[in-house]
Amino acid sequence: DAGVIQSPRHEVTEMGQEVTLRCKPISGHNSLFWYRQTMMRGLELLIYFNNNVPIDDSGMPEDRFSAKMPNASFSTLKIQPSEPRDSAVYFCASSLVGGGIDEQFFGPGTRLTVL
Amino acid sequence: SQQGEEDPQALSIQEGENATMNCSYKTSINNLQWYRQNSGRGLVHLILIRSNEREKHSGRLRVTLDTSKKSSSLLITASRAADTASYFCATEEEYGNKLVFGAGTILRVKS
Numbered sequence: 317d318a319g320v321i322q323s324p325r326h327e328v329t330e331m332g333q334e335v336t337l338r339c340k341p342i343s344g345h346n347s348l349f350w351y352r353q354t355m356m357r358g359l360e361l362l363i364y365f366n367n368n369v370p371i372d373d374s375g376m377p378e379d380r381f382s383a384k385m386p387n388a389s390f391s392t393l394k395i396q397p398s399e400p401r402d403s404a405v406y407f408c409a410s411s412l413v414g415g416g417i418d419e420q421f422f423g424p425g426t427r428l429t430v431l
Numbered sequence: 432s433q434q435g436e437e438d439p440q441a442l443s444i445q446e447g448e449n450a451t452m453n454c455s456y457k458t459s460i461n462n463l464q465w466y467r468q469n470s471g472r473g474l475v476h477l478i479l480i481r482s483n484e485r486e487k488h489s490g491r492l493r494v495t496l497d498t499s500k501k502s503s504s505l506l507i508t509a510s511r512a513a514d515t516a517s518y519f520c521a522t523e524e525e526y527g528n529k530l531v532f533g534a535g536t537i538l539r540v541k542s
Contacts, residue, residue, distance in 0.1 A: 320473075349529075359474075359519065359532040372529060407473055419464070420530065422473030 320423035322408050328429045334396040337426045340389055341410030349420060350383055350393050351407040359407075365391065366413060398430045437520060437536040445541050450507040452536040454520030455500075461523045463496055464530065465505050468517045477505075477518075482525075512542040 321340040329335055341348045349364040363373040365385045373383070380399070385391040395402055405427050409420040438453045454463070462481045466474040480487045480496045480503070487494045493506040507514055517537050521530040 351532075358534045361529060361531070364529055409474075418462075419476040419479060420474075422466075422475070424473050 320408055320410050320421050322406075322423035322426050324426060325424060326427045326429075328431065329398055330431050331399055332397045333430075334394065335398045335402075335428060335430075337393040337406050337408075337428070339391045339393070339408030339423060341391070341408070342421055343389065345410035345412050345421070346388075347411045347413040348385060348391050349409040349411070350391070351409065352404045353407060353425070354404045362393070395428075398428075400430045403428055403430050437518070437533045439536060440534070441537040441539070443539045443541065444510055446510060446512055448510055448540075450510050450514070450538055450540070452505045452518050452520075452538070454503045454505070454533055456503075456520075456522045456533075457501065458522075459525040460498075461525055463494075463503050464521045464523075465492075465494060465503075466519045466521060466532075468519065468535070470516075474519065507538075510538075510540045512540050514538060515540045 320342055323338045347366045350362040351359050352362055353359045360375055362375045363383045364371055368385045381395055383393045405425045407422050407425045409422045411420045436455050442450055444450055460482055462479055464479045465477045467477055468474045478489045478492055478494050480494050482498055491508045496503045517535045519532050519535045521532045523530055
């Protein structure tokens with residue numbers, strides 16, 4: 317298996333532009349997580365899906381952020397409009413969740429820079 | 432919000448020495464996990480210990496869990512330069528069904 321795949325790996329955009337980050341989880345996993353990592357705030361959970369349904373989006377910073385999971389093999393995180401403070405590394409992770417949260421497999425991340 | 436708090440924030444040791452990192456948390460948990468992150472990479476799962484376990488081993492890794500003190504420690508024995516990375520603890524809260532990560536410990540192993 318190729319692991320969790322994220323694209324793009326790097327994104328540089330200007331303030332006000334729309335940004336779309338993409339994630340392909342590991343086949344067979346039923347849960348998908350979006351995280352944001354910055355020096356100041358560390359690793360923050362933004363949203364997670366179970367069986368393609370958003371379960372907890374309490375970490376989504378504001379209405380400019382939205383996430384979708386149209387099927388078991390694809391998810392997007394969209395920021396519209398983007399702001400410089402959104403600059404961070406965004407990770408997608410997937411897991412096979414049964415009775416609880418076990419090991420999460422992380423993608424390589426997307427480094428976002430908003431100018 | 433961060434549940435786990437790692438200590439120390441940074442650790443520098445010589446190759447061959449042991450490295451110990453600690454994690455404290457605040458609420459009841461189902462399990463506690465340790466992850467490693469190499470610079471510029473995603474996190475990699477190292478080991479999971481459940482709330483009813485006290486100690487677990489995996490290769491050169493030893494993890495302990497003290498639920499009465501709400502703390503865990505990760506010991507890496509006979510460290511190698513390749514162990515240089517950031518190490519994070521993550522807790523699955525008893526009623527949360529999600530992982531909450533600490534701020535991490537930066538480990539540097541000098542050869």
